[in-house]
Amino acid sequence: MIPGSFDYHRPQSVSEAVGLLKDKGDEAFIVAGGHSLIPMMKLRMSTPEHLIDIQDIAEIKNISIFGSDVTIGAFVTQAEIISSEALHGICPVLREASLQIADPQIRNVGTIGGNVANGDPGNDMPAIMQALDATFVLAGEEGTREVKARDFYEAAYFTARAETEMLTLIKFTAPAAGHGSCYMKQKRKIGDYATAAAVVILTMNGTTVQNVEIALTNVADTPLYAEEANRLLIGTSLDDASIKAAVEAAKAITDPADDGRGPKDFRTHIAGVMVERAIRQAATTAS
Amino acid sequence: MSKMNVKMTVNGKEIESLSEPRTLLIHFLREDHKLKGPHIGCDTGHCGACTVDLDGKSVKSCMTFVGQANGANVTTIEGIANPDGTLHVLQEAFKEHHGLQCGFCTPGMITRAYRLLQENPSPTEKEIRYGISGNLCRCTGYQNIVKAISMAAQTLNTQEAAE
Numbered sequence: 027m028i029p030g031s032f033d034y035h036r037p038q039s040v041s042e043a044v045g046l047l048k049d050k051g052d053e054a055f056i057v058a059g060g061h062s063l064i065p066m067m068k069l070r071m072s073t074p075e076h077l078i079d080i081q082d083i084a085e086i087k088n089i090s091i092f093g094s095d096v097t098i099g100a101f102v103t104q105a106e107i108i109s110s111e112a113l114h115g116i117c118p119v120l121r122e123a124s125l126q127i128a129d130p131q132i133r134n135v136g137t138i139g140g141n142v143a144n145g146d147p148g149n150d151m152p153a154i155m156q157a158l159d160a161t162f163v164l165a166g167e168e169g170t171r172e173v174k175a176r177d178f179y180e181a182a183y184f185t186a187r188a189e190t191e192m193l194t195l196i197k198f199t200a201p202a203a204g205h206g207s208c209y210m211k212q213k214r215k216i217g218d219y220a221t222a223a224a225v226v227i228l229t230m231n232g233t234t235v236q237n238v239e240i241a242l243t244n245v246a247d248t249p250l251y252a253e254e255a256n257r258l259l260i261g262t263s264l265d266d267a268s269i270k271a272a273v274e275a276a277k278a279i280t281d282p283a284d285d286g287r288g289p290k291d292f293r294t295h296i297a298g299v300m301v302e303r304a305i306r307q308a309a310t311t312a313s
Numbered sequence: 314m315s316k317m318n319v320k321m322t323v324n325g326k327e328i329e330s331l332s333e334p335r336t337l338l339i340h341f342l343r344e345d346h347k348l349k350g351p352h353i354g355c356d357t358g359h360c361g362a363c364t365v366d367l368d369g370k371s372v373k374s375c376m377t378f379v380g381q382a383n384g385a386n387v388t389t390i391e392g393i394a395n396p397d398g399t400l401h402v403l404q405e406a407f408k409e410h411h412g413l414q415c416g417f418c419t420p421g422m423i424t425r426a427y428r429l430l431q432e433n434p435s436p437t438e439k440e441i442r443y444g445i446s447g448n449l450c451r452c453t454g455y456q457n458i459v460k461a462i463s464m465a466a467q468t469l470n471t472q473e474a475a476e
Contacts, residue, residue, distance in 0.1 A: 027356050034317055034334035034380040057381070064337075064376050065357055077334065079381055105370070129447025131361060131425070134370040135377070216446045 029067035036079045040086065040165050040194055043078055047190045048167045050076040056192055058101055059135035061128070062144050086139070086194050089113055094200040100139025100193045105130075107138060116200040117158070118311075119207035119225060123150050126209065129217045142175070143193040145183040145248075148219030152179060153241035153249035154209065157225045160198035166191040179248035202237075205229045206312025210304035211243070212296050214287060220244040221287040222297035224276070226304040230312045233263050240272070240304075244287075245280040245297045252276040255301065264309055269302060276301045319379050323348065324392030338374035338382050339363045342389060350390035350420040354449070361448030364421035365389050371428045373447070390420035393427055402472070403427055403465040412461030414452035422448050426462045434473075435466055 037043040047054055055074035057063055058081070066072035080086065086099035089110050096117065098107070104124040107113060114121045127133060127141070127150055141151040142162065155162075155175035162173050164187055173186045180186065187193060201207065211223035223243035229236045238259045240252040255275040262268035282293035319336075320329045323346065330345050342348040342365070354362030356375055363375040366388035374382075393401045403423050406412065413419045422445065429436065429444040436444060441462050442455070450458060 029335045029337075031333065031335050033315065034378065036380065036383075057378075060378065060381065061358055061373075061376050064378070067335075068356065077378070077380075079378075081381065129361070130429075130444060131364055131371045131373045131447040132358065132376075135372055216443075 027068035029064070030070055030073040032074050032077045034077050034079065036082055038082050040083055040192065043080055043083065043192055044165050044167055044190070046076065046078050047192060050078075052189050054078055056080055058137040058140040059103065059132070061132050061136050062140060062146060080192070091116065091200075096198055096200055098138055098196045100137060100143070100195065102138050104128075104133035104136045104138065104141070108133065116203075117207075119154060119157075119209050119227065122207070123154055123209040123211075123225070126150065126211050126213075127217075132217075138196060139193050142178075142196065143185065143187060145179060145181075145185045147182050147247050147249070148244050150209070150211065150220065150223065150243055153223070153243040153251075154225045155196065155198070156249055156251040157227050157239040157241040158198040158201070159239070160196055162187075162193055163195040163197065164188075164191040165194045170194070172197075176251050182247040201227050201239075202229050204313040206308035206310065208304040208307040208311070210300040210307065212300055219287070222280075222282070222293050222300050224297065224300040224304045226301070226308040228305070228308040228312050230309070235259050235262050235264060238305075240276060240301060242276060242280065242297055242301070245282040245293055247281075247283075250276075250279050252279060252301070254279070259305070264305065269305055272305065273298045273302050317380060317383075319383050321382055321385050321387055323387045324389060332379050334378060334380050336379040338365070338367075338377040338379055338387075341379045341382075342374060342387075348389050348391050351424070352417055352420060354417065354421075359449065360418070360421075361425060361445075362418050362421040364425045364448060366424060366428055369428075369431075371425050371447075388424070388427075390424050393423060401427070402468045403430070403462070406461040406465035406468065407458070410457050410461040410464055412453070412458045413450075418448060418450045418452075422450065422458060426465070429462070430466050430469060434470060436463070438463065 054076035086101045090097045107124045160175040206228040212221045227239040242250040255272040259272045277298040280294045352362035354360035358376040365374045
């Protein structure tokens, strides 16, 4: 399959990339790893006239950690997330989830920026960014603005990012030391998108839940932040009844599609199973 | 849509072409430079038959535009054998342990295994299976592929210890 023709650009800075986006308008697409975009271009479902390759932009290629403040550049690959010991030390759920994305070759080129900005409901990082309460930095012609991950996703492939903007950085505060976390993903085969997946980030105070953040992947046309499930768990001792109530609250917000991964009811059921397992697993790692 | 000048080092040799930007790396290698080792299997990034080594990382060349690889150092299956023409330890091991049947996935499989053993010189069986999870084989059931990679790792480690 041969994609449609385009002109290729390789800007050296964010401002140059944003300038190109402005000049070329909706005929221009950004390419990072390209493993979502290139298949669409081969099918001619996407036919950009200009492709802006952001691999040379140094300012979006780093993971920086100051205390508990984490900043990840949009061009950081899944492989780089996996190999960062510093990041793993303060936020292990990112390595855990990255290892469940696609396969080694794809993780070598797939970027966190592409994963969160593409708006594909199957992508794993958006729900995790919602659980972490991350902030996305968008660069446009009038400078930068910040959008919360919890406000970013509007519908499948529709996000708060304007066509003339570029995601540059992802920022979040690492969860408290001693937190437990888990990304539980049910998939048909290794490397597949989730049938349903859940992330849980849990902070305990003795035997009581001090804080919990649950979010879901691929059971609606956006990632889902499970606010009510969180509320039902905080202050409990993670007893079976409380977990069951949180699971039901999480299931209640799902609205999955019937597709090759299973009928709607099945996927909602699996979402509940993933939430329960993730809560129990996160509890074993919390101190 | 203008053509672009593309230059890269492939199997140690610098090559240059005037290419349409929509040219995929796999087409650049196979059609422009007659390196028919990397195969086009699924053409959708799933099967890994097109795997090449790009700047020290395994990538799928059917999912890479030539511009993205501009200036890179690329190794294909044609560049894996020893400089004197004898087979690389991995190639020997695939032959010895029957790590292939039809052979279609083999160039991608060996190119991936070549990098895997540099990332992790003594992988467990589980690590080998996980490490080649981006390469599909529809004949062997993987058993002998995993065995071949495991035996190659042992041979390479023994050779290194002897040096």
